[in-house]
Amino acid sequence: MKGRKQNVTMFREAWVWCEQEERLYAKLCKGKILHLFSGTSLLGDVRVDIDNPMATHKIDLQEGKLPFQNLEFDTVISDPPWAGPKNWKNWEILMKEITRVAKKRIIFILGNLIFLLPKPFKLEHVYVLKRISPQVKLVYVWDRKDMVLNLTIGEK
Numbered sequence: 001m002k003g004r005k006q007n008v009t010m011f012r013e014a015w016v017w018c019e020q021e022e023r024l025y026a027k028l029c030k031g032k033i034l035h036l037f038s039g040t041s042l043l044g045d046v047r048v049d050i051d052n053p054m055a056t057h058k059i060d061l062q063e064g065k066l067p068f069q070n071l072e073f074d075t076v077i078s079d080p081p082w083a084g085p086k087n088w089k090n091w092e093i094l095m096k097e098i099t100r101v102a103k104k105r106i107i108f109i110l111g112n113l114i115f116l117l118p119k120p121f122k123l124e125h126v127y128v129l130k131r132i133s134p135q136v137k138l139v140y141v142w143d144r145k146d147m148v149l150n151l152t153i154g155e156k
Helices: 019-028 091-101
Strands: 033-036 046-049 073-078 102-110 121-129 137-144
Touching (some): 019 073, 019 102, 019 121, 019 137, 073 091, 091 102
Antiparallel strands (some): 102 137
16 A cells, blocks of 8 residues: 555554554543554553563453553553454453543544443544555544542452
8 A cells, every 4th residue: 555664464463553543543542541452553551462572461352351450541542353352252341341441531443343332431533544544444432421430449
């Protein structure tokens, strides 16, 4: 694709964001960032991937649990494998965990899928990337509307 500086490979490194995409996602993020399924991207204060050397934490997200504190991150950004969520038995657990650790914003980069997040997050924006990505991507941005969480003491 014209203007694309990074290679697109299948499977091991999956899709690699071009510089324009990375800049757009960085602009959408606020404050301290948790990047799930980070791959080779350097976006995020904490980057989680199963086995990529660029990740700061190597975690199998199919388990659904995140080892972080409640409301620890201002933004959680996620670019999961597009076929993954349909096949993962713990996807709902991971979605609850993402809402638990996100203080202000959650961003998902997906193909033709959409997931509804539980309250207090509200879908604010949907961006359609057609020209800066080798395929159409939908970027969903949810913002927290109620900063009060009812958490049990000692819950992680």
